[in-house]
Amino acid sequence: MMYHFGRGRxxxxxxxxxxxxxxxxxxxALGPSMATxxxxxxxxxxxxxxxxxWIGLDNYKEFLFMGQASKDNFAALERTLVFCFFxxxxxxxxxxxxxVIINQKLKGRNIFRTLYFMPVILGAVIQGxxxxxxxxxxxxxxxxxxxFFGTRxxxxxxxxxxxxxxxxxxxxxxxxxxxxxxxLSGLQTIPTELYEAARIDGANSWQVFKNVTWPLLTPSVxxxxxxxxxxxxxxxxxxxxxxxxxxGTQVLGYxxxxxxxxxxxxxxxxxxxxxxxxxxxxxLFLLVLVIGMAVQNILRRREVxxxx
Amino acid sequence: xxxxxYLIMAVLVALSMIxxxxxxxDTGSESTEGQPAEAENVTLRVLVHQNPPMVAFMxxxxxxxxxxxxxxxxxxxxxxxxxxxxxxxxxxxxxDVDVVDMFGFANAAQPYMKQVDAPNWxxxxxxxxxxxxxxxxxxxxxxxxxIQDAGTYNGxxxxxxxxxxxxxxxxxxxxMFTANNVTVPTTWSELVAACETFKAAGIPCMTAGGKDGWPxxxxxxxxxxxxxxxxxxxxxxLWSGTxxxxxxxxxxxxxxxxxxxxxxxxxxxxxxxxxxxxxxxxSGAVAMFPxxxxxxxxxxxxxxxxxxGYIPFPGSDNPEDNQYLFGKYDQGWxxxxxxxxxxxxxxxxxxxxxxxxxxxxxxxxxFIPTQPTATLNTTIGTEVAPYLANFRVGYEQYWIAxxxxxxxANPWASYFMPFGTDDDPQTLADKVQAxxxxxxxxxx
Numbered sequence: 111m112m113y114h115f116g117r118g119r120x121x122x123x124x125x126x127x128x129x130x131x132x133x134x135x136x137x138x139a140l141g142p143s144m145a146t147x148x149x150x151x152x153x154x155x156x157x158x159x160x161x162x163x164w165i166g167l168d169n170y171k172e173f174l175f176m177g178q179a180s181k182d183n184f185a186a187l188e189r190t191l192v193f194c195f196f197x198x199x200x201x202x203x204x205x206x207x208x209x210v211i212i213n214q215k216l217k218g219r220n221i222f223r224t225l226y227f228m229p230v231i232l233g234a235v236i237q238g239x240x241x242x243x244x245x246x247x248x249x250x251x252x253x254x255x256x257x258f259f260g261t262r263x264x265x266x267x268x269x270x271x272x273x274x275x276x277x278x279x280x281x282x283x284x285x286x287x288x289x290x291x292x293x294l295s296g297l298q299t300i301p302t303e304l305y306e307a308a309r310i311d312g313a314n315s316w317q318v319f320k321n322v323t324w325p326l327l328t329p330s331v332x333x334x335x336x337x338x339x340x341x342x343x344x345x346x347x348x349x350x351x352x353x354x355x356x357x358g359t360q361v362l363g364y365x366x367x368x369x370x371x372x373x374x375x376x377x378x379x380x381x382x383x384x385x386x387x388x389x390x391x392x393x394l395f396l397l398v399l400v401i402g403m404a405v406q407n408i409l410r411r412r413e414v415x416x417x418x
Numbered sequence: 419x420x421x422x423x424y425l426i427m428a429v430l431v432a433l434s435m436i437x438x439x440x441x442x443x444d445t446g447s448e449s450t451e452g453q454p455a456e457a458e459n460v461t462l463r464v465l466v467h468q469n470p471p472m473v474a475f476m477x478x479x480x481x482x483x484x485x486x487x488x489x490x491x492x493x494x495x496x497x498x499x500x501x502x503x504x505x506x507x508x509x510x511x512x513x514d515v516d517v518v519d520m521f522g523f524a525n526a527a528q529p530y531m532k533q534v535d536a537p538n539w540x541x542x543x544x545x546x547x548x549x550x551x552x553x554x555x556x557x558x559x560x561x562x563x564x565i566q567d568a569g570t571y572n573g574x575x576x577x578x579x580x581x582x583x584x585x586x587x588x589x590x591x592x593x594m595f596t597a598n599n600v601t602v603p604t605t606w607s608e609l610v611a612a613c614e615t616f617k618a619a620g621i622p623c624m625t626a627g628g629k630d631g632w633p634x635x636x637x638x639x640x641x642x643x644x645x646x647x648x649x650x651x652x653x654x655x656l657w658s659g660t661x662x663x664x665x666x667x668x669x670x671x672x673x674x675x676x677x678x679x680x681x682x683x684x685x686x687x688x689x690x691x692x693x694x695x696x697x698x699x700x701s702g703a704v705a706m707f708p709x710x711x712x713x714x715x716x717x718x719x720x721x722x723x724x725x726x727g728y729i730p731f732p733g734s735d736n737p738e739d740n741q742y743l744f745g746k747y748d749q750g751w752x753x754x755x756x757x758x759x760x761x762x763x764x765x766x767x768x769x770x771x772x773x774x775x776x777x778x779x780x781x782x783x784x785f786i787p788t789q790p791t792a793t794l795n796t797t798i799g800t801e802v803a804p805y806l807a808n809f810r811v812g813y814e815q816y817w818i819a820x821x822x823x824x825x826x827a828n829p830w831a832s833y834f835m836p837f838g839t840d841d842d843p844q845t846l847a848d849k850v851q852a853x854x855x856x857x858x859x860x861x862x
Contacts, residue, residue: 155541156507156511157511157542158510160545172822176822176860177824178856179821179824181824182825247686247688247689248685264686264689265688266688266689267628267688268836355631380538381537381538382507382538382541
């Protein structure tokens with residue numbers, strides 16, 4: 111048997127090299143996740159020095175079954191799935207389309223790549239500020255456009271369904287660049303000989319895309335779908351920046367933040383309920399886990415079928 | 419040989435990274451325990467919320483304080499009011515702040531409220547994160563009633579409250595009223611008529627900082643007050659079921675709130691930031707501005723020559739019901755219990771509480787003072803003076819929702835179109851009551 115690091119004590123070298131990474135993973139990711147699971151069974155406030163009591167499943171019971179508030183939680187859950195569906199499908203489709211277009215030998219394509227990717231490097235606060243100005247209902251650019259057509263809107267401060275639709279659009283705008291870059295890197299790994307062979311065989315553009323590009327993009331498709339689904343299920347920052355706590359617009363990720371940090375009523379005197387927020391986090395985690403694993407399973411089978 | 423080198427390198431890398439992660443990076447000059455020594459350089463970390471006149475005053479005060487005590491530098495952080503409780507929580511927990519500006523100290527849970535969570539200030543005290551200020555000499559400078567009502571918990575003082583504010587009034591543009599022959603409204607019908615006159619003249623009636631959410635509905639809290647002048651009794655009635663959001667009296671309130679949201683508020687108000695609304699009113703874009711007394715300095719700063727007045731929201735057709743101003747004890751100073759700069763912090767509050775400095779503060783921010791020696795020198799002070807005998811603590815200071823209540827269990831005008839989805843007062847009233855009842859039933 112081969113031992114790359116030698117025999118005896120030297121065999122511990124790879125484990126020692128892994129140690130810092132494992133240490134930070136436990137410290138930053140696994141540890142807090144486990145702590146969240148434990149906190150979800152307590153009445154923790156998140157305040158240092160505050161007593162913490164074990165309350166069993168009370169937080170889960172309250173979240174899932176207590177009064178109209180639990181129905182509102184299910185509405186937020188449903189909204190999360192709607193948000194995930196639209197963001198994932200549109201962002202995926204647009205990212206693919208843009209990647210295919212700017213993968214062509216076009217003039218100034220590097221400028222377009224930069225432009226499309228630029229929103230990704232802006233933080234959620236900057237993204238929110240840009241769109242708040244763009245959608246300013248008293249003479250903002252979009253208000254002017256609607257005015258031209260003889261109509262008007264309150265945009266982010268108006269009908270919850272419209273405000274929610276705007277957040278979907280902004281989420282896609284903010285993250286489409288990442289989807290595009292992953293597709294672009296996938297497209298650039300496809301050998302040009304395959305395209306040339308397909309053309310020689312008489313394939314048109316659609317047939318080339320369907321039979322050459324699409325199958326060979328499978329790893330990028332899988333990566334993008336997974337990232338888009340998980341990212342959109344966990345989204346909350348844009349909801350905070352653009353809408354705040356508004357009835358009829360919350361998704362689960364934002365609801366968790368608002369509950370944990372006492373912003374549920376928009377009041378500055380709400381309670382801190384991090385135990386309850388932790389229970390909501392675990393429910394969101396289970397949702398992401400179930401959907402993520404199902405999608406992974408389907409995608410893996412598809413990859414095996416196509417790539418062998 | 420190479421194997422040994424690999425082994426040594428791996429061990430060194432692992433140890434150095436673990437050591438780096440575990441080592442404190444605190445190299446500051448401040449002592450981390452005990453009091454700072456005399457003349458030792460100290461940086462006081464102060465947290466305040468965004469309120470332009472208050473921030474401007476504090477910057478000036480901090481500068482003067484530093485000049486008087488050169489070894490103490492004030493590092494002031496400013497956050498949006500909606501984020502204040504979150505930042506307070508995280509920074510107090512991280513022991514990263516010395517002085518915090520706090521809201522809503524007055525709204526404790528009432529005995530008839532079942533299974534409610536304590537408000538955040540109470541949680542902070544129970545967690546031992548706020549310093550006990552009992553017996554500090556500067557507390558004597560404030561009204562004992564204010565210290566008792568908005569600073570004391572379990573017999574100990576944890577906050578000095580800096581003033582009361584009213585949020586149930588309306589600013590009005592005097593020149594615009596004169597130019598359009600509109601008299602200052604004293605009843606709901608007169609207010610409706612005034613708005614119709616302004617709208618006919620192409621002038622939007624009212625504006626609010628709707629982008630921040632709460633200014634839209636807080637603007638109509640005067641309407642709530644005109645219908646239910648005893649707001650403590652209202653809250654108890656809602657909890658006990660003797661008052662319902664869909665009973666006959668409440669329905670009048672919802673009908674008027676719809677008129678307020680749909681017909682009185684200008685188009686696009688939902689996009690105006692809270693900080694920008696006073697400037698928009700001062701610019702003459704609208705005739706009226708329902709809002710708190712804390713906006714007055716910002717209005718004056720935007721247009722110093724602008725002539726404005728302030729009246730209680732005339733929510734009732736009986737003028738007698740419209741004589742009340744509803745409001746709250748506004749911000750106060752509290753100190754982190756674990757501050758390493760105890761002496762400097764107490765010096766800071768002592769200096770702030772000096773009657774001359776406090777007078778300058780209330781003059782700058784327009785608060786109704788909580789120091790007995792302070793006077794109402796400002797325009798807003800003059801405007802509210804006739805109503806101070808009728809000043810009442812408002813609904814939001816008493817209200818804590820039962821667990822399980824739905825998200826509509828509040829008397830908010832912003833549920834109505836164009837800001838919300840509702841356009842029928844009866845339907846909305848039923849929905850609000852059902853959301854509240856759901857919580858009341860859940861905690862029975």
